[in-house]
Amino acid sequence: MARNPGPRPAHTDGPQQAAGPEARVVVVGAGHGGAALVALLRQGGHRGEIVLIGDEPEHPYQRPPLSKKFTSGELEQVIRPREFYAEQQVVLQLGERVTGLDAAAQKLTTTSGGTFGYDFLVLATGARPRPLPAPGANLDGVAALRTLADARVLRDWLAERRRLVIVGAGYIGLEVAAVATAAGVPVTVLEREERVLNRVASSELSAILTAAHGARGVDIRVDAQVCALAGNGAVREVVLGSGGTLPADGVLVGIGAIPNTELAEAAGLACAGGIVVDETARTSDPAVLAIGDATVRPVAGVGRMRLESIPSATEQAKQAAATILGTPPPAPELPWFWSDQLDLKLKIAGVVLPGREVVLRGDPGIGRFALFHLERGQVRAVETANSPAEFMAGKKLIASGVLVDPVRLADPAVPLRDVSTGAC
Amino acid sequence: MPAITYVVPDGSVHVVDVPVGQSVMDGSVRNNLPGIVAECGGSCSCATCHVYLDGEFADRFDDATDEEQELLEYAEGARPTSRLSCQLIVTGSCDGVRVTVAPEA
Numbered sequence: 001m002a003r004n005p006g007p008r009p010a011h012t013d014g015p016q017q018a019a020g021p022e023a024r025v026v027v028v029g030a031g032h033g034g035a036a037l038v039a040l041l042r043q044g045g046h047r048g049e050i051v052l053i054g055d056e057p058e059h060p061y062q063r064p065p066l067s068k069k070f071t072s073g074e075l076e077q078v079i080r081p082r083e084f085y086a087e088q089q090v091v092l093q094l095g096e097r098v099t100g101l102d103a104a105a106q107k108l109t110t111t112s113g114g115t116f117g118y119d120f121l122v123l124a125t126g127a128r129p130r131p132l133p134a135p136g137a138n139l140d141g142v143a144a145l146r147t148l149a150d151a152r153v154l155r156d157w158l159a160e161r162r163r164l165v166i167v168g169a170g171y172i173g174l175e176v177a178a179v180a181t182a183a184g185v186p187v188t189v190l191e192r193e194e195r196v197l198n199r200v201a202s203s204e205l206s207a208i209l210t211a212a213h214g215a216r217g218v219d220i221r222v223d224a225q226v227c228a229l230a231g232n233g234a235v236r237e238v239v240l241g242s243g244g245t246l247p248a249d250g251v252l253v254g255i256g257a258i259p260n261t262e263l264a265e266a267a268g269l270a271c272a273g274g275i276v277v278d279e280t281a282r283t284s285d286p287a288v289l290a291i292g293d294a295t296v297r298p299v300a301g302v303g304r305m306r307l308e309s310i311p312s313a314t315e316q317a318k319q320a321a322a323t324i325l326g327t328p329p330p331a332p333e334l335p336w337f338w339s340d341q342l343d344l345k346l347k348i349a350g351v352v353l354p355g356r357e358v359v360l361r362g363d364p365g366i367g368r369f370a371l372f373h374l375e376r377g378q379v380r381a382v383e384t385a386n387s388p389a390e391f392m393a394g395k396k397l398i399a400s401g402v403l404v405d406p407v408r409l410a411d412p413a414v415p416l417r418d419v420s421t422g423a424c
Numbered sequence: 425m426p427a428i429t430y431v432v433p434d435g436s437v438h439v440v441d442v443p444v445g446q447s448v449m450d451g452s453v454r455n456n457l458p459g460i461v462a463e464c465g466g467s468c469s470c471a472t473c474h475v476y477l478d479g480e481f482a483d484r485f486d487d488a489t490d491e492e493q494e495l496l497e498y499a500e501g502a503r504p505t506s507r508l509s510c511q512l513i514v515t516g517s518c519d520g521v522r523v524t525v526a527p528e529a
Binding site for chain 2: 039042043044062064077079080081084088310311314338345347387388389391392393395396416417
C-alpha cells in the first residue's frame with residue numbers, strides 16, 4: 001500500500017483511510033449538511049458504519065423556520081422522520097459533543113464516553129452566533145438565534161408582546177423583524193453599517209428592503225452603534241453611541257456567525273476564517289472532510305469563501321459523499337440563497353459583489369422585481385423578489401456566461417430566453 | 425395508503441406507500457430515494473424536487489400555482505408534464521400514480 005503523501009503522519013498500525021462503500025464514517029454536526037450527507041451515503045449504496053454526532057438534543061431539523069415561522073405551528077420541522085436514522089442504519093448520537101480527537105489514530109471520543117474510530121471523519125460543525133461586544137450582553141432577555149431552543153425563547157417573547165430590539169440588519173434580523181411586526185410587536189432594528197444587509201446584498205436591494213420594512217412599521221436605524229445593554233438582571237434598555245437610549249424587553253443579537261473550527265484546529269487542519277476545503281470537501285488531512293458553514297470553500301469565479309447557506313451545505317454533502325464512496329465528483333453548483341421577509345420571497349443566485357452594473361427588471365413598488373448584476377455584459381448574480389422565473393432564468397444566464405442586452409433584460413415584456421445577444 | 429411509483433434517475437423503480445396529506449416529495453425523502461434533493465424542505469423555493477407527472481395522473485392533484493409554473497418554466501429539463509413534487513399533495517385518489525424524477529432535480 002502506498003504511503004500517503006499528505007500532512008497526516010504516516011502510520012502502519014492504526015486504521016487506514018480507504019474510500020469505498022465499506023468505510024467507517026463519523027459525521028460531527030447534525031445540521032443540514034450532516035443530515036444530507038448520511039442520507040446521500042446510503043442512497044449511494046454505502047454499507048459501512050455511519051455515526052452522526054449532534055450537540056443538540058433534537059433530531060436534525062429545518063433551520064429556515066427558526067427565523068421565518070417561529071410564531072407558527074410550523075416552527076418545528078424535522079428534516080427526516082425520527083425513525084429514519086435507525087432504518088438507514090445511521091447511529092445517531094444526539095446531545096453529544098466531541099471531547100477528544102486523535103487524528104493520527106483516526107478516532108474520537110464523546111461526552112458520554114463513546115469512542116468511535118473512522119476511515120473518514122466529516123466535520124459539519126457549523127457556526128455559532130457572534131456575541132455582541134458590548135457591556136450587558138449577558139443580561140437576561142438578550143438572545144441570539146441559531147437553534148430551535150433559541151427560537152422557542154423568541155416565540156415566547158413575542159407571545160408576551162415584549163418590545164424587541166434587534167441588533168444587526170442581516171437576514172436573520174430582518175426576517176425576525178418582519179415576523180414580529182406582523183405579530184403586532186414593536187420592533188427596532190439597529191445596524192451599525194450605513195445600510196441593511198451591507199455584507200451580502202446590493203445597495204439597490206438594501207434600499208428597496210429598507211423602504212418595504214419601513215412601510216410595514218419596522219423601525220430600522222442605520223449607522224447606529226450599540227454601546228451597552230443596561231438593566232438590573234434583565235435587559236431594560238439599549239444605550240446607543242449617539243448617547244440616547246431605547247427601551248427594550250428583549251434584545252436579539254444577529255451580527256453574524258463564527259465558524260466552529262476548534263475541533264479542526266485541534267486536529268491540526270488548515271484553517272483560514274473557516275476550515276479550508278477543496279471542491280471534493282477534503283481538508284488538509286486526507287481522512288478528514290468538512291462541509292457547511294464551518295468551511296471556506298472554492299466558489300467558481302470568486303475564489304475561496306465562506307458560504308452560509310443550506311444549498312452550499314447540501315452541495316458539499318454531495319461532494320463528501322462522492323469522495324467517501326470513491327465516485328466521480330458532482331458538477332459544481334451556483335451559490336444561491338433564499339429569504340422570506342414581509343410578503344417578499346427573496347431568492348438570490350451567484351455572489352453579489354460591488355462595482356457591477358445593476359439592471360432592474362420589474363417593479364419594487366408592487367414587490368415583484370429582479371436585480372441583475374452584470375460584468376462585461378455577462379450576468380454574474382441576480383437578486384429577485386416574488387419572481388421565480390427571473391430567479392431560475394437568472395441562474396441559467398449566470399451559468400452559461402452568455403452576453404445579454406441590458407435594455408431587453410430590463411423590459412419585463414421581453415421573455416428572458418430572448419435577452420441574450422447571441423454571443424458568449 | 426396510496427402507493428406511488430417513483431422512477432428515479434438511475435432508471436430503478438420504487439413503489440412507496442405515502443400517507444394522505446403528505447406530498448410526493450415527502451414520500452421520496454421518507455424512503456431515501458435518490459434524485460429528489462428537497463433542498464428548501466418543501467416551500468416551493470428551489471425546484472430540486474422536479475418530477476414528470478404522466479398526463480393520465482394530472483387530474484389527481486391540484487393545478488400548479490403561478491409560483492410553481494414560473495419555477496418550472498426555466499427549470500433544467502422542463503417539459504409540459506413537469507411538476508414540483510413538494511406541491512403534489514397525496515389524496516385518497518392517488519393510488520397507482522407514477523412519477524419520473526427529473527435528472528437534474
